[in-house]
Amino acid sequence: MQEKLFNLIVDMEEEEAIKSAKEYLEGGGDAQKLLNACRDAMDVIGNKFEKGEYFLSELLLGGEIFQSIMKLTLPYIKGESKKLGKMVLGTVREDIHDIGKDIFKAFAEAAGFEVVDIGVDVPVEKFIEAVKDNNPDIVGMSCLITAGMSSMKKTIDAIKDAGLKDVKIIIGGGRVDEELKEFSGADAWADDAAKGVRLCKELVVKEG
Template identity: 45%
Template sequence: MSNIISDALVKFDRDVFLEAVKKALNDGTDPMVLVRDLQEGMRLVGERFKTGNYFLSELMMSADLFSQAMKLIEPKLEGMVRETIGKILIGTPKGDIHDLGKNIFSTVAKGAGFEVVDLGVDVPAERFVEAVEDVKPDILGFSALITTAFESMKTVADALTERGLRDDLKIIVGGGVTIDKVLTYVGADAQTIDAVEGLALCRKFVGQSVGAEKI
């Protein structure tokens, strides 16, 4: 896939990139379509980093551009907040500091009526467990972008089971590098690499009908 937004992000062409995002929003493009274009751009940057064509500084530049675009898109994502339909506790597990995707999912979930409690990044297992006890969420969401975070998520899930906190709690894992095998490894209930699909799954978990957002 190639389009002006993902191309400009990969080339760090700031002016073209931000203009294209603004234009698409003004033309009424679905904000989630734009999020997917941004995600694709980030995937391409990640590939270049992996193959040694880009360095960490380039990853950081792309993240900065991504955040600037999200500031424009977020008001559209927040949409209409209705009554609260459930509570989601979310965080990026210990060892991982990526948060762009987590923030998108949180915005989308809030827009759909979920109360979202965000613990931030590099969150230790004990902090997740304490927060589950305090907040009593319906859903615990992990956002994991590096493979070392898989072990951290498993530690949390095991600790929750040991303390008898797992029975009424659904766990969902999101984030670019996760695959369905993570689900079994962590002992989660769902896994996704797409915020809209994640929202549909969360709605299902709290007994809300699913349909419109499933793409």
């Protein structure tokens, strides 16, 4: 099933892909595996775009297919009732990608975090304001494009400069790795939602 869906997405067969995802979920399929298959397909679409085999229209359609499947899938992600903490989450300045952020948000909420979503292309000042207004335990930042990497560092520097030193910072998304964590001064990084949530739980425990 995952392979079939993967191929349907890469081939831009929107209707068939959505139908096949729906059938899989209704038949008791695993929501996480489904999202992983979609994400693998998005990697291939991204690579084809880079090589000039696909254009912006395909990138857009790929995003739309994934968003439709994501909407179908999120209700199948099991939640917990205990409250773990509060998080402010946004995609950094220069970057408008939000599919991964929204998936991470759903996973974090299902695990018991209250998430304040401040959107995409979020300027440094808006992150600071949201931290001051909501007093979260964690700030989550998403970034998929190279231009967003310096935005992450600027935002984290500004949070620290504003004296908001108690808040833990986790970064995530396709452009994020250990090197960017070191460069930006974040406390943790993850390029998948389940790992991100595990790390968030550790961050709030460590915090006491």
